[in-house]
Amino acid sequence: MDKIRVLIVILGLDQHEVGAIAVSRMLRDAGMEVIYAGRFNLPPMIVQMAMEENVDVIGLSCHSWEYFYYVPELLELLKEKKLEIPVIIGGSVITPGDAEIITKKGVAAAFGPTSLNEDIIQTIKRITSGKTR
Amino acid sequence: MTEHFTRSKIALKQLYTPKDIKDLDYRKHLNAPGFYPYTRGRSADTGGVWIQRELSGEGEPLRSNEQLKYLIEKGQMGIDVIGDSPTMACLDPDHPFAANAIGTQGVSLCCLQDYKELYKDIPLEYITVSSSVPAPFAIAGLYLVAKENDISPHKLRGSVIQAPFYAEDCGYSMHMPFPLRLRLTTDSIEFCSKEMPKFHSFLEDTYFFSEAGLHVAEEMALGFIEIRHVVRNLLKRGLDIDNFASRIAILVNCGMDFFEEIAKIRATRRLFAKMMKEEFGAKDPRSMAVVITSHTSGLSLTAQQPFNNIVRGAIQTLALALAGVQAAEVSAFDEAYRTPSPESHLVGLKTQQVIHLESNVTKVADPLGGSYFMESLTDEVEKRIWNMVMEIEAMGNAVELSGKGWFKKFFGDTIERYAKQISNGDLLKVGVNVHQIPDKEDTLLKDVAEGKIEPCWERIEKIKDFKKGRDQKRIIDALRGIYEKAKVESENLMYPIIRATKAGATMGEIAGMMRMAYGSPYDPYGKIESAVGKGF
Numbered sequence: 001m002d003k004i005r006v007l008i009v010i011l012g013l014d015q016h017e018v019g020a021i022a023v024s025r026m027l028r029d030a031g032m033e034v035i036y037a038g039r040f041n042l043p044p045m046i047v048q049m050a051m052e053e054n055v056d057v058i059g060l061s062c063h064s065w066e067y068f069y070y071v072p073e074l075l076e077l078l079k080e081k082k083l084e085i086p087v088i089i090g091g092s093v094i095t096p097g098d099a100e101i102i103t104k105k106g107v108a109a110a111f112g113p114t115s116l117n118e119d120i121i122q123t124i125k126r127i128t129s130g131k132t133r
Numbered sequence: 134m135t136e137h138f139t140r141s142k143i144a145l146k147q148l149y150t151p152k153d154i155k156d157l158d159y160r161k162h163l164n165a166p167g168f169y170p171y172t173r174g175r176s177a178d179t180g181g182v183w184i185q186r187e188l189s190g191e192g193e194p195l196r197s198n199e200q201l202k203y204l205i206e207k208g209q210m211g212i213d214v215i216g217d218s219p220t221m222a223c224l225d226p227d228h229p230f231a232a233n234a235i236g237t238q239g240v241s242l243c244c245l246q247d248y249k250e251l252y253k254d255i256p257l258e259y260i261t262v263s264s265s266v267p268a269p270f271a272i273a274g275l276y277l278v279a280k281e282n283d284i285s286p287h288k289l290r291g292s293v294i295q296a297p298f299y300a301e302d303c304g305y306s307m308h309m310p311f312p313l314r315l316r317l318t319t320d321s322i323e324f325c326s327k328e329m330p331k332f333h334s335f336l337e338d339t340y341f342f343s344e345a346g347l348h349v350a351e352e353m354a355l356g357f358i359e360i361r362h363v364v365r366n367l368l369k370r371g372l373d374i375d376n377f378a379s380r381i382a383i384l385v386n387c388g389m390d391f392f393e394e395i396a397k398i399r400a401t402r403r404l405f406a407k408m409m410k411e412e413f414g415a416k417d418p419r420s421m422a423v424v425i426t427s428h429t430s431g432l433s434l435t436a437q438q439p440f441n442n443i444v445r446g447a448i449q450t451l452a453l454a455l456a457g458v459q460a461a462e463v464s465a466f467d468e469a470y471r472t473p474s475p476e477s478h479l480v481g482l483k484t485q486q487v488i489h490l491e492s493n494v495t496k497v498a499d500p501l502g503g504s505y506f507m508e509s510l511t512d513e514v515e516k517r518i519w520n521m522v523m524e525i526e527a528m529g530n531a532v533e534l535s536g537k538g539w540f541k542k543f544f545g546d547t548i549e550r551y552a553k554q555i556s557n558g559d560l561l562k563v564g565v566n567v568h569q570i571p572d573k574e575d576t577l578l579k580d581v582a583e584g585k586i587e588p589c590w591e592r593i594e595k596i597k598d599f600k601k602g603r604d605q606k607r608i609i610d611a612l613r614g615i616y617e618k619a620k621v622e623s624e625n626l627m628y629p630i631i632r633a634t635k636a637g638a639t640m641g642e643i644a645g646m647m648r649m650a651y652g653s654p655y656d657p658y659g660k661i662e663s664a665v666g667k668g669f
């Protein structure tokens with residue numbers, strides 16, 4: 001089976017990169033192909049990259065509340081382009097309350113600061129199963 | 134027998150004895166506080182009180198002003214302001230990238246009026262003003278507000294962070310090329326050495342990049358690499374070392390390895406003194422006695438069992454009190470999951486007050502001095518810092534190393550190392566990898582996490598209107614002046630930045646003109662054009 005391709009991005013002007021780098025390396029060690037786009041991305045740029053890189057899942061690293069406003073826009077754009085790429089988010093600012101709200105809006109999974117590596121890996125495998133090329 | 138190590142992997146013995154300090158020469162290696170090599174403290178005063186403050190700033194400048202006054206009223210002795218992420222990135226609130234981040238992680242500042250509101254009714258001649266806002270703009274704002282209030286800039290005290298080396302790689306991106314960042318650092322230090330001589334215009338910030346999981350020797354080695362490079366540049370300009378060296382301060386991290394953090398601070402003071410005297414030829418003792426300030430470690434905090442963070446802050450603050458720092462801030466207990474709440478600011482300030490006023494630990498200078506263990510550890514940490522400085526410098530010019538991405542890769546590796554240490558249990562964290570409690574029981578102080586700060590979207594229209602209402606010709610002239618002066622390496626950019634700020638130009642506009650002069654796009658994201666127009 002081909003490797004699962006994960007796009008890791010940070011939204012807007014959030015400068016915190018530690019979590020995104022740590023998670024990227026963790027997913028790489030778990031056998032996934034990580035396309036690391038780093039900081040300073042808006043939804044249209046993310047959709048563009050996701051298409052070009054033909055990724056199986058988009059992972060947003062969130063350490064500012066900007067995601068709250070950008071995620072609905074991103075999901076809308078993906079729908080417009082008829083791209084069925086699941087979006088997962090993870091980061092320090094995601095509380096249990098936020099996780100509930102944001103998954104209702106259509107995010108495939110939300111991981112707060114207490115999440116375990118293994119949960120993230122298994123969730124990505126589950127939501128991409130049968131979708132890899 | 135189990136082997137034990139410090140966080141930076143220095144082997145620990147079960148017991149230290151006179152043998153461990155047999156080579157220690159009191160006069161040469163320690164001496165009294167206030168005397169070279171300043172291992173025991175930069176000043177001879179005992180009963181040292183440090184400046185107690187909390188990093189703050191949120192929303193519009195007036196809201197932050199209220200926050201500052203509240204903290205001063207509660208006993209804060211200095212102010213320390215952080216900008217929101219657009220401000221830290223040198224972008225105005227009306228930039229298309231800024232909208233959802235305005236005022237949520239710091240205060241939104243972009244023009245002179247903002248600084249006037251931020252410092253409204255704050256006695257700038259009596260209180261120290263520190264800032265994490267990009268240095269040239271923080272200095273210009275403070276300088277102009279002081280002048281307007283008839284306060285001589287010569288009286289201003291405080292500090293600004295200069296982070297030309299690692300900012301772009303590790304969390305304070307200003308979207309500027311390396312040579313421009315370095316020039317703004319040297320220009321602003323040179324400017325302050327003349328116009329704001331009491332102000333610490335060069336706060337070397339090892340805090341922010343060490344949050345990428347660096348251990349103590351790595352943190353300080355990278356700090357020294359940056360200090361040395363900037364100092365050499367200033368000397369090349371013809372400045373006398375004693376004209377600016379006393380205005381260098383270091384903002385260090387303080388993590389959970391209690392004795393190692395104290396040893397780090399003592400070793401740093403000694404290394405700095407030796408470097409200034411022996412290598413850079415400083416003669417003024419003040420040039421050798423470095424001011425050290427600290428933030429307790431945000432990285433050490435956890436979202437699990439957040440009340441433990443209050444304990445962590447207290448332990449780290451105690452280490453700082455024993456190490457004899459000049460200023461301290463306690464990272465807020467809720468920082469692991471949000472921009473600090475007012476409650477957590479208060480806890481941070483109170484932590485400092487309790488240690489200062491109730492524990493009696495501040496009455497004796499360097500109380501751990503002479504301890505077999507502390508002196509041995511200080512020596513070892515010092516050796517490791519210096520070896521790493523020499524190794525990195527031997528690899529070539531630090532600017533080239535940065536260009537090749539060496540530091541970026543280094544931070545990536547330390548982030549990974551730290552994450553693995555937590556996941557494999559090598560580094561114990563109560564609530565994370567040991568003594569966990571089920572989520573449903575872990576409720577104490579969790580409600581604070583659900584609070585949020587909404588972006589100040591209203592700032593967008595306000596700044597747009599402000600820009601429309603200005604004398605356009607004056608703005609264009611001022612911005613052209615920035616561009617032209619930026620093209621000439623021998624000009625000090627602080628003067629045109631101050632002129633343009635006074636004329637009403639914004640930080641985003643000034644930064645954009647400087648980027649253009651250095652061959653970068655006006656807007657790093659290609660979304661907006663300069664006020665000067667397309668044909669420029």
